[in-house]
Amino acid sequence: MQSFNAFNIAKWLVHQHANKIPFKALPKDLTLSNARQAVAVQNEFVRIKAQQCGDIVGWKIALATPAMQKMVGLDAPTAGRLHRKQVLHAPADVTTKGYGRLLIEFEIAIQIGSNLLPSGTRHTGQSVASAVSAVTSAFEVADDRQADYTQLGGQGMQLLADNTWNEGAVLGEWIPFSQIWPNMSATPKADDALGELKGEAFINGASVGLGYTHDLMGHPLNAIAWLANEANDRGTYLKKGDIAMLGSLVTSKFPNKGDDLRFELEGFKPIHLHVK
Numbered sequence: 001m002q003s004f005n006a007f008n009i010a011k012w013l014v015h016q017h018a019n020k021i022p023f024k025a026l027p028k029d030l031t032l033s034n035a036r037q038a039v040a041v042q043n044e045f046v047r048i049k050a051q052q053c054g055d056i057v058g059w060k061i062a063l064a065t066p067a068m069q070k071m072v073g074l075d076a077p078t079a080g081r082l083h084r085k086q087v088l089h090a091p092a093d094v095t096t097k098g099y100g101r102l103l104i105e106f107e108i109a110i111q112i113g114s115n116l117l118p119s120g121t122r123h124t125g126q127s128v129a130s131a132v133s134a135v136t137s138a139f140e141v142a143d144d145r146q147a148d149y150t151q152l153g154g155q156g157m158q159l160l161a162d163n164t165w166n167e168g169a170v171l172g173e174w175i176p177f178s179q180i181w182p183n184m185s186a187t188p189k190a191d192d193a194l195g196e197l198k199g200e201a202f203i204n205g206a207s208v209g210l211g212y213t214h215d216l217m218g219h220p221l222n223a224i225a226w227l228a229n230e231a232n233d234r235g236t237y238l239k240k241g242d243i244a245m246l247g248s249l250v251t252s253k254f255p256n257k258g259d260d261l262r263f264e265l266e267g268f269k270p271i272h273l274h275v276k
Contacts, residue, residue, distance in 0.1 A: 004037055010044035013162050016145070020100040023147035025155060032157040039234055041161035046081045049163070054084030058243030059227055060140060062164035063156070064216055065247075071149065074156035077217075078164055079230050082243060086141070086168030090271035096257050099167065100145030104255055104273065105248035106201045106263045108213055108220055109138040109171055112242040118232040125188035125221035128228055129181055131238070132221075134174035137199070137265035139273050140245055141168040142252075169245055172271040180267070181221075188221040190214035199249035202262040211249030220246055 009030045015021075032038050046056060060080045063069045069076065096102050113133025116123060142165040152159075159165065178184075181194055189195060195214040200207055216223040223246040228238050238244065255261060261273040 006040040006044045009041045009161060010048055013045055014048050020145065022100060023145040026158055032161060035157065035160065038157040038160040042163050045163055050083060053086050056081045057084045057087060058082040060164065060166050060245035061223055061227055061247045072152045072156035072159055073154040077226065078160045079227055080164035080166045082166065082169060087243065088170045090170050090172050092170045093274045093276050094141060095276045099143040101143065102255060103142040103144050104253050104261060105140040106199055106250040107138045107140050107245050107248050108265060109136050109243055109245050110224060111174060112238045112240055114240050116228040116238040118237065123225040123228040125219055125225050128224045129221055130184045132177040132224065135177055135180055136174045137172040137263055137268045137271050138245060139170040139263060143167050170273055172268055175268065188219035190218055195219045197266045199263065199265045201250040203253065203255060203259055208253060209250035215249060216247045223247060
């Protein structure tokens with residue numbers, strides 16, 4: 001039996017992306033046994049990708065809902081990384097020809113204002129609030145490479161290794177977090193001002209879905225705490241200046257060439273993305 005080699009698996013994934021090969025399971029000689037191996041592959045994958053896409057500047061949460069986790073055989077969310085050259089500011093353009101199949105999600109993003117180092121206790125929604133410096137609305141840009149979603153059962157480890165399909169983000173204008181969450185010691189609740197923000201997505205002017213920020217693990221601050229703990233478990237941490245994408249408020253969309261996308265997050269200016 002061939003021994004685990006993170007670089008070889010990452011190289012295989014890079015080849016699949018570069019050639020826009022439709023998503024398929026890893027070859028039998030490159031299979032993953034556990035999340036630790038998958039993270040090791042992701043680390044190699046993003047290291048290789050950074051040569052073209054720039055330094056790592058943040059994180060993203062994927063599979064934030066139990067339904068999505070179940071679909072791929074996991075019982076928890078996963079996390080991926082963001083690259084500097086793939087983080088744009090709205091309004092922006094994206095082209096379909098750069099992807100196997102373009103996928104867009106509609107998210108809330110935050111900026112970290114101070115390091116979230118590991119400590120004797122796990123981070124909580126309440127404890128991470130003081131580390132958030134700013135908030136904005138965002139599109140996540142991803143590439144599922146024509147994946148057959150009926151065949152994704154048991155592929156959770158590969159999605160984690162594959163940097164959760166992330167190909168970048170488009171950010172709106174940052175608002176200081178203190179304007180939204182003035183009491184930094186408050187306990188996050190699903191029905192508070194931050195938990196009740198509504199987000200609605202539009203394609204060519206027609207609404208295609210809406211959701212609320214409490215859909216993100218019960219509250220956006222809970223999602224940040226989960227991500228901070230995940231980073232610590234990987235031997236690293238959310239750093240000052242990092243961007244974190246917290247998951248989509250609306251189901252993923254597959255826009256076509258010529259489409260205009262708009263995302264309206266309550267309290268924020270609408271953001272726009274045009275597909276070329």
